[in-house]
Amino acid sequence: MPLAAGAAVRRAALVLAASGSASPDAEARTLVAHVAAIEPGRILLADPLDDEAVTRLDEAVARRVAGEPVQHITGVAHFRTTTLRVGHGVFVPRPETETMVGWCLEQVVPGQRVVELCAGSGAISRALALEGPATDQWALELSTDALPYLTANLAGTGVQVVEADMADGLHELDGTVDLVVVNPPYVPLDAWESVPADVRDHDPQLAVFSGSDGLDALRIVAGVAARLLRPGGTLAAEHAEVQHEEVVDMYARDGRYDTVRDHRDLVGRWRFITARRLS
Numbered sequence: 170m171p172l173a174a175g176a177a178v179r180r181a182a183l184v185l186a187a188s189g190s191a192s193p194d195a196e197a198r199t200l201v202a203h204v205a206a207i208e209p210g211r212i213l214l215a216d217p218l219d220d221e222a223v224t225r226l227d228e229a230v231a232r233r234v235a236g237e238p239v240q241h242i243t244g245v246a247h248f249r250t251t252t253l254r255v256g257h258g259v260f261v262p263r264p265e266t267e268t269m270v271g272w273c274l275e276q277v278v279p280g281q282r283v284v285e286l287c288a289g290s291g292a293i294s295r296a297l298a299l300e301g302p303a304t305d306q307w308a309l310e311l312s313t314d315a316l317p318y319l320t321a322n323l324a325g326t327g328v329q330v331v332e333a334d335m336a337d338g339l340h341e342l343d344g345t346v347d348l349v350v351v352n353p354p355y356v357p358l359d360a361w362e363s364v365p366a367d368v369r370d371h372d373p374q375l376a377v378f379s380g381s382d383g384l385d386a387l388r389i390v391a392g393v394a395a396r397l398l399r400p401g402g403t404l405a406a407e408h409a410e411v412q413h414e415e416v417v418d419m420y421a422r423d424g425r426y427d428t429v430r431d432h433r434d435l436v437g438r439w440r441f442i443t444a445r446r447l448s
């Protein structure tokens with residue numbers, strides 16, 4: 170029997186709330202909009218869901234209750250002003266990264282060279298390309314599972330996709346890059362037990378964990394960015410809130426950077442460091 174879209178949202182939200190979802194109404198709206206192939210804002214104006222759509226909604230809700238991220242079910246994630254294709258094998262971009270992109274947009278000027286390391290779905294590079302001035306951009310990623318998403322999400326933006334380990338990649342740009350931006354893996358392996366199950370089970374381990382203290386990738390980034398950046402060029406790198414002191418200390422003591430600053434995200438948590446390459 171057809172089900173009014175508003176009623177479908179309420180029904181899905183009840184199931185999601187009972188399963189412990191932190192935002193059942195928003196998730197229900199997203200899933201109903203997905204099966205009805207409409208924008209979430211148009212649900213109240215939508216036609217009733219037919220039997221097939223109701224079945225697909227029930228399946229989508231069941232997947233969510235089983236712990237699958239909403240973005241894997243819908244196949245898309247929203248980041249700043251852009252929408253990205255995501256799914257199994259690629260890290261789902263998080264809103265806490267958006268502030269760092271805003272900071273980068275305030276720095277870049279036309280014609281500069283911008284490199285994103287650890288690019289994943291390409292959320293950062295895509296936002297910089299679509300919202301920022303015309304620059305020469307590269308997006309580097311190691312994971313062969315993430316690369317198809319990266320390539321698809323950056324198609325038509327002019328950003329060059331590079332498959333490489335950041336430690337070895339883009340030597341041809343050494344000493345010429347104006348901005349290096351990175352959201353590296355930074356969760357300590359020791360924190361495995363405390364990481365939420367949907368992150369542990371659905372985000373790739375290569376995207377999340379980085380050595381026993383979580384700082385292995387940020388140590389590598391210090392060397393890679395120092396190699397890529399021109400004198401006076403800038404690094405922006407995300408980290409966990411609890412790593413605030415360690416990361417500031419690491420970059421301040423490195424000897425290849427000055428003007429080391431830490432920045433908070435939209436909810437006030439320490440979230441990303443910026444540093445300037447010394448001459």
Ligand SMILES: C[S@@+](CC[C@H](N)C(=O)[O-])C[C@H]1O[C@@H](n2cnc3c(N)ncnc32)[C@H](O)[C@@H]1O
Nearest residue numbers: 260262287288289311312334335352354375376
């Ligand atoms: C936290 S995710 C960030 C993805 C994306 N930049 C974002 O903000 O949504 C980290 C990414 O780094 C990649 N990665 C991990 N180690 C790497 C390495 N040594 N070289 C290049 N990429 C690496 C992972 O595959 C993953 O896609």
